[in-house]
Amino acid sequence: MSEKGDFFERVYRVARLIPEGRVTSYGAIARCIGDPRSARMVGWALNGCPEDVPAHRVVNRNGTLTGKHHFFGGMARALQEEGIKVEDDQIVNFQSVFWDPPKINLEE
DNA sequence: TGAGTGACTGTAA
DNA sequence: CTTACAGCCACTC
Numbered sequence: 419m420s421e422k423g424d425f426f427e428r429v430y431r432v433a434r435l436i437p438e439g440r441v442t443s444y445g446a447i448a449r450c451i452g453d454p455r456s457a458r459m460v461g462w463a464l465n466g467c468p469e470d471v472p473a474h475r476v477v478n479r480n481g482t483l484t485g486k487h488h489f490f491g492g493m494a495r496a497l498q499e500e501g502i503k504v505e506d507d508q509i510v511n512f513q514s515v516f517w518d519p520p521k522i523n524l525e526e
Numbered sequence: 527t528g529a530g531t532g533a534c535t536g537t538a539a
Numbered sequence: 540c541t542t543a544c545a546g547c548c549a550c551t552c
Contacts, residue, residue: 443534443535444533444534444535445534445535445536448534448535454535455534455535456534457534457535458532458533458534458535459534460533460534461532461533461534462532462533463533464533465533473533476533477533478533478534478535479534479535479536483533484533484534485533486533487533488533489533
């Protein structure tokens with residue numbers, strides 16, 4: 419076990435668990451999968467995320483849409499479509515829409 | 527092999 | 540949650 423590709427799969431899995439109208443941070447996902455120091459890799463992993471992964475719901479710890487420049491299409495608009503208020507590439511009331519990812523089965 | 531870069535985070539002031 | 544500094548891991552040249 420412990421393959422390199424597992425890291426990506428875990429990121430995708432957690433990202434898919436994000437409910438609508440909610441967002442999470444890269445560090446939260448990184449910690450969820452057991453690598454809180456690889457937060458940067460989470461963002462890099464989402465760079466090649468499939469379409470079924472709501473990458474637009476993943477932002478940095480400040481609630482800023484840091485990935486907007488890399489996301490295909492209007493990331494801020496997509497968030498607002500789900501009920502998330504965004505202003506100047508920054509999530510409004512970020513703490514209220516923040517979603518803490520549960521610990522998934524790392525061996526599954 | 528080593529330096530540079532990046533969708534980051536935590537701590538300090 | 541502002542700004543500044545350092546640590547972090549993987550990728551590219």
